[in-house]
Amino acid sequence: MTDAVLARNNVKIFGAGTQPMLFAHGFGCDQNMWRYVAPAFADDYKVVLFDYVGSGGSDLAAYDPERYATLSGYADDVLEIIHALDLHDVIFVGHSVSAMIGVLAANREPDRFARLILIGPSPRYINDPPEYAGGFERADIEGLLEMMDRNFIGWANFLAPVIMKNADRPELGQELEQSFCSTDPVIARRFAEATFFSDNRADLPRMHVPTLVLQCTDDAIAPDAVGEYVSRTLPNAKLQHMRATGHCPHMSHPEETIALMREFLVRGP
Amino acid sequence: MAEDGEAARDLAADAVTIGATLDDAPCGYLAFNDGGTLVAVNRTLRTMLGYERAELVGHSIETILPVGTRIFYHTHFFPLVRMHGHADEVFLLMRGKNGEDLGAITNAVRRQHGDAWITECILMPVHERRKFEDALLRARREAEEARAVAEAERRNVEDANAQLERQALELELQQAHLTEQAEDLRTLNEQLLERTAELERLRGIADHANQAKSDFLAVMSHELRTPLNAIGGYVQLLEMGIHGPVTPAQAEALAKVARSQRHLLSLVNDVLNLARVEAGRVDFTLEAVPMRAIVDAVLPMVEPQLDARHLRFEVRVPPDVVARADRQKLEQILLNLISNAVKFTPPDGTVCVEAGVSADDATYVYLRVGDTGIGIEPDQLAEIFEPFVQVDASRTRRAQGTGLGLTISRDLARGMAGDLTATSTPGEGSTFTLTLPRAD
Numbered sequence: 001m002t003d004a005v006l007a008r009n010n011v012k013i014f015g016a017g018t019q020p021m022l023f024a025h026g027f028g029c030d031q032n033m034w035r036y037v038a039p040a041f042a043d044d045y046k047v048v049l050f051d052y053v054g055s056g057g058s059d060l061a062a063y064d065p066e067r068y069a070t071l072s073g074y075a076d077d078v079l080e081i082i083h084a085l086d087l088h089d090v091i092f093v094g095h096s097v098s099a100m101i102g103v104l105a106a107n108r109e110p111d112r113f114a115r116l117i118l119i120g121p122s123p124r125y126i127n128d129p130p131e132y133a134g135g136f137e138r139a140d141i142e143g144l145l146e147m148m149d150r151n152f153i154g155w156a157n158f159l160a161p162v163i164m165k166n167a168d169r170p171e172l173g174q175e176l177e178q179s180f181c182s183t184d185p186v187i188a189r190r191f192a193e194a195t196f197f198s199d200n201r202a203d204l205p206r207m208h209v210p211t212l213v214l215q216c217t218d219d220a221i222a223p224d225a226v227g228e229y230v231s232r233t234l235p236n237a238k239l240q241h242m243r244a245t246g247h248c249p250h251m252s253h254p255e256e257t258i259a260l261m262r263e264f265l266v267r268g269p
Numbered sequence: 270m271a272e273d274g275e276a277a278r279d280l281a282a283d284a285v286t287i288g289a290t291l292d293d294a295p296c297g298y299l300a301f302n303d304g305g306t307l308v309a310v311n312r313t314l315r316t317m318l319g320y321e322r323a324e325l326v327g328h329s330i331e332t333i334l335p336v337g338t339r340i341f342y343h344t345h346f347f348p349l350v351r352m353h354g355h356a357d358e359v360f361l362l363m364r365g366k367n368g369e370d371l372g373a374i375t376n377a378v379r380r381q382h383g384d385a386w387i388t389e390c391i392l393m394p395v396h397e398r399r400k401f402e403d404a405l406l407r408a409r410r411e412a413e414e415a416r417a418v419a420e421a422e423r424r425n426v427e428d429a430n431a432q433l434e435r436q437a438l439e440l441e442l443q444q445a446h447l448t449e450q451a452e453d454l455r456t457l458n459e460q461l462l463e464r465t466a467e468l469e470r471l472r473g474i475a476d477h478a479n480q481a482k483s484d485f486l487a488v489m490s491h492e493l494r495t496p497l498n499a500i501g502g503y504v505q506l507l508e509m510g511i512h513g514p515v516t517p518a519q520a521e522a523l524a525k526v527a528r529s530q531r532h533l534l535s536l537v538n539d540v541l542n543l544a545r546v547e548a549g550r551v552d553f554t555l556e557a558v559p560m561r562a563i564v565d566a567v568l569p570m571v572e573p574q575l576d577a578r579h580l581r582f583e584v585r586v587p588p589d590v591v592a593r594a595d596r597q598k599l600e601q602i603l604l605n606l607i608s609n610a611v612k613f614t615p616p617d618g619t620v621c622v623e624a625g626v627s628a629d630d631a632t633y634v635y636l637r638v639g640d641t642g643i644g645i646e647p648d649q650l651a652e653i654f655e656p657f658v659q660v661d662a663s664r665t666r667r668a669q670g671t672g673l674g675l676t677i678s679r680d681l682a683r684g685m686a687g688d689l690t691a692t693s694t695p696g697e698g699s700t701f702t703l704t705l706p707r708a709d
Contacts, residue, residue: 026344027344028341028343028344028345028348029344029348029352032352033348033352035352096344136336136340137336140335140336140337140340141337141340142337143335143336143337143338143340143362144337144338144340144341144344145337146337146362146406147337147338147341147360147361147362148341148345149406150360150362150372150402150406151345151359151360196340218305218329218331220331220336220339220340220343221339221340221343221344244304245304245305245306245329246303246304246305246343246347247343247344248343248347248348248351251303251347251348251351251352252303252304252305252347252351253303253304
């Protein structure tokens with residue numbers, strides 16, 4: 001079971017420390033996105049990376065449409081990894097959709113978690129007027145899905161010739177295959193729907209683990225108002241605005257991201 | 270969106286250096302830093318999107334992306350470029366200043382320019398490809414829908430099949446049951462046919478035997494009557510002294526012979542009658558017969574007997590009781606019934622004749638003869654209509670008769686679609702009821 005879970009989720013462990021830091025990637029990516037941040041914690045922590053089923057190097061055959069129809073199935077992945085490695089005092093670092101997946105997991109087994117670091121969290125992406133502004137309308141998500149569809153068509157239709165033309169660089173094909181989180185358009189689309197049509201606002205008030213919310217400047221996916229909502233609604237959270245712009249500070253501004261994370265881990269909320 | 274001003278200016282300067290040669294290239298060109306801030310957009314792309322340089326450079330790349338593409342940029346495109354240093358042939362939908370969307374195939378490379386990392390993109394607008402892709406996507410969606418429909422159809426057909434199979438199974442069971450029942454019925458039918466055939470055979474035997482008996486009785490009666498008539502005739506001649514004087518003793522003897530001869534003749538006549546009735550050789554002439562007329566016709570014949578035994582005779586027969594019957598046969602029956610009543614009723618008793626419409630069926634009338642005689646025991650009541658039966662030996666001795674009267678009377682009644690029944694209380698009397706169809 002342990003090996004099965006570790007293989008299924010392509011779990012990677014490194015670092016000299018004992019307290020585990022579990023890094024959970026967001027929608028559209030895989031564990032590689034932590035490349036510029038995770039190594040910074042290797043001296044002091046046990047770093048655990050993984051891919052959700054359907055992403056990166058995970059076992060695509062383990063994909064179960066029912067299990068992963070909602071974020072709850074992804075939270076199962078997180079808890080199964082924690083059990084497989086028998087992790088305690090976990091520092092959970094979740095980007096984007098993984099922020100809420102971490103909240104769901106912590107609600108289910110709070111004793112396993114010491115800290116949560118949520119990068120660009122959003123409990124609900126679709127607006128719910130008048131009280132709640134998630135930043136998106138349903139039609140916007142349709143636009144995303146269309147963009148994804150088109151690029152999967154692109155791969156099928158003319159990325160192959162590109163790879164063929166670079167026959168002397170066989171690694172390019174593999175690289176392209178790993179370009180996005182999943183080469184399976186159906187799984188990617190379902191993950192997008194599970195992510196962007198979710199509403200986990202009700203799960204926030206129950207989550208008491210000390211939490212840091214990292215809020216980028218001009219984040220189109222998780223606007224300021226949403227970050228404020230999350231940190232206000234969580235009983236034990238600190239909101240930290242970042243100079244970094246966009247939605248992926250761990251990739252665009254790794255130094256600032258590392259510094260703020262370290263400060264939180266050392267000094268507490 | 271500018272980061273700290275100095276850095277942005279540097280980046281812009283770098284990008285301008287790169288972009289300058291591409292300003293009039295036949296494809297779009299743009300460059301942005303890791304924070305998503307545009308540092309260069311060539312003229313071709315600006316023209317396509319309808320923006321001035323100042324409206325784009327220093328601003329977020331989101332400015333020229335519709336919302337769906339913004340998400341795609343943050344979740345796919347930027348991570349791809351950041352992780353791999355390049356992105357190839359990615360489709361991006363961009364939005365012009367006038368709100369119109371522009372699709373472009375994008376190739377991107379992320380490179381270091383001085384201190385900053387800049388991603389440069391070449392964009393090839395695709396109109397035809399988009400139409401093609403639209404058709405392809407539509408076709409795929411339709412195919413998926415068609416597959417879903419086909420799948421649903423298949424499931425429906427499977428369900429229907431399963432149901433049909435269940436029904437077929439039920440029908441088979443019912444058929445098996447019906448076959449069993451049919452088999453049972455056939456067996457039963459065969460048994461019934463066998464029984465019927467057996468009964469037919471038995472009836473044939475019985476009929477034959479009955480016929481033989483009737484034939485025998487008819488012949489014998491005739492053979493007996495001829496000598497009896499001869500005896501009677503010659504005794505009369507002797508009594509009349511035709512063959513010489515008759516002494517008182519001889520006269521007495523002759524009287525006894527004559528009486529015996531009459532009794533024997535009457536016995537033979539009854540037997541002959543019964544045989545004829547039972548052999549079906551009696552013809553009935555049916556007509557409307559008032560019961561009163563029958564009583565009136567019979568009364569003179571029985572009055573001597575009634576008087577001789579000092580019996581009271583009561584008649585309660587309304588004139589409007591009319592039967593459909595053979596007048597002669599009806600007289601014969603009534604005579605037999607009154608004679609019986611007289612025979613079995615002690616002196617000073619009463620014989621009563623009454624008639625009316627049957628209480629339980631108005632299409633019938635009845636004629637009833639009651640007496641205050643000795644009565645009949647219940648266990649013997651059923652037998653009195655059988656041939657040669659009188660209720661007991663003592664009575665036979667006391668009462669004269671062949672024992673065929675009631676048998677003949679009932680046969681005659683039945684021959685006229687009526688019946689003859691009896692009720693009795695021993696020691697109090699008997700009642701015989703003749704029912705006949707009512708004349709209308």
